[in-house]
Amino acid sequence: MARARQERAEITRQAILHGAAVAFDRAGFDGTSLSDVVRHAGVTKGALYFHFQSKEALARTLMDEQFQVSQDVPAIENPGLQTAIDLTHQMAFGLRTNVRIRAGIRLVVEFGSFTRPDPAPYDTWIETCVSCLTPAQERGDVLPSLDVHDVSAFLVGAFTGVQVTSHVRTGREDLHGRVVDLWNLVLPGIVPADRIHQFDPAGSPECRTELALPA
Numbered sequence: 001m002a003r004a005r006q007e008r009a010e011i012t013r014q015a016i017l018h019g020a021a022v023a024f025d026r027a028g029f030d031g032t033s034l035s036d037v038v039r040h041a042g043v044t045k046g047a048l049y050f051h052f053q054s055k056e057a058l059a060r061t062l063m064d065e066q067f068q069v070s071q072d073v074p075a076i077e078n079p080g081l082q083t084a085i086d087l088t089h090q091m092a093f094g095l096r097t098n099v100r101i102r103a104g105i106r107l108v109v110e111f112g113s114f115t116r117p118d119p120a121p122y123d124t125w126i127e128t129c130v131s132c133l134t135p136a137q138e139r140g141d142v143l144p145s146l147d148v149h150d151v152s153a154f155l156v157g158a159f160t161g162v163q164v165t166s167h168v169r170t171g172r173e174d175l176h177g178r179v180v181d182l183w184n185l186v187l188p189g190i191v192p193a194d195r196i197h198q199f200d201p202a203g204s205p206e207c208r209t210e211l212a213l214p215a
Contacts, residue, residue: 020058020059025102073128090207133151162179
């Protein structure tokens with residue numbers, strides 16, 4: 001009986017998160033009310049408050065879900081530059097296909113604005129990039145003169161700008177192509193010339209297969 005209650009509670013919680021994602025994705029944080037969340041989730045306000053104390057608590061949970069994309073990086077035996085490239089395509093895919101990731105990223109951009117600045121999500125992604133680029137630099141795949149923290153901060157900022165621009169211009173339909181452009185422009189500036197051929201701006205074969213991207 002207790003297990004059944006827990007399962008029902010988790011189903012309700014997931015419905016609330018999905019409803020909140022739909023609402024935040026459409027109208028942003030300030031444009032969404034808890035009544036909107038309840039309507040999209042198909043639950044009562046009592047159920048909502050049982051799981052989440054506030055609209056901001058809902059937003060924070062969705063903002064954290066984006067890191068599911070990178071959750072397997074610590075388990076990769078030899079992360080490197082291609083790992084970072086693949087992550088950008090995996091995030092691009094999530095933005096195009098997963099409303100919860102899409103809503104979370106919209107909230108990150110909004111919470112990182114002048115009115116509600118919060119660098120934490122950006123810092124997390126920067127550290128993820130550092131964890132990929134540091135061993136890459138040790139192997140000679142990144143120029144030794146570069147600071148991997150600076151490169152990582154640039155990459156996170158560049159991807160953020162690329163995805164926002166793609167969203168505004170094409171509804172992110174061209175996002176993977178714009179990510180390829182990003183890496184085609186960046187790689188010559190950070191990789192020794194004799195090693196550039198080792199990296200695919202369009203993603204590794206495994207990544208392209210996983211995401212059903214063109215070969």
